[in-house]
Amino acid sequence: MTRAPLVVEAGPRTIESHARVGGAGIADIVRLAYGVDLPQLTVGLPLGLLPPPPSLPTPGAGAAGHAILPAPGTITALHVPADLPDSVIVALGCAVADVIRPLLSGCERKAGVVVARAASTAGTTALSEQVAPAIGITVSSVDRGSSALKGSTP
Incomplete structure (x- = not known):
């Protein structure tokens, strides 16, 4: 995957360009649905460590990401249940003391x-929606004090 932000004022100009795996769980979604490991292919193909796939993959299942969106504030506690099914991945990009804007x-x-x-x-x-409420993020807000937020909204 690539990313190339452009400035179009006074004509298009590239301000940076690089290859990277997308965010929001896209690599995990592709792996779960298609059985393709994007980070492994991103490194392995150009270096000749992996052969190119013989054909385009077909989906073996449905997969989807659900954003975790806590209320604004400073994170004071995190909880991810240890007994999640193997078909679920929780990837947090935050830690205690981080500020959620x-x-x-x-x-x-x-x-x-x-x-x-x-x-x-429908199953994904x-x-x-069953797992998201079990992810606990407690935030402390200057205006409202501490509040526990379970789960997220899409």
């Missing part, structure tokens, strides 16, 4: 993502 756009930092795999799209949605 108000979500104003898609570019704002999320606390993490729940990625689920099931036989169907149901599974991620």
Whole structure:
């Protein structure tokens, strides 16, 4: 995958360009749905460590990510259950003492993502909605004191 932000004022100009695996759990979603390990291919193919895939992969299951969006404030505690199913991955991009800012756009930092795999799209949605409330993020806000937030909203 690539990323190449452009400036278009006074004509298009590339301001940076690099290859990277996308965020929001996309590598896990692709692995769970298609059985393809994007980070491994990103390194292995150019270096000749892996052969190219013989054909385009077909999905073996449904997979989807569910953003974890706590209330704004300073994180005081985190809890991820240890007994999650093997078909669920929780990837947190936050830690205790991190500040969660108000979500104003898609570019704002999320606390993490729940990625689920099931036989169907409906199944992935149901599974991620079942798991998300079990992810506990407690935040302390200057205005409202401490509040525990369980789960997230899509």
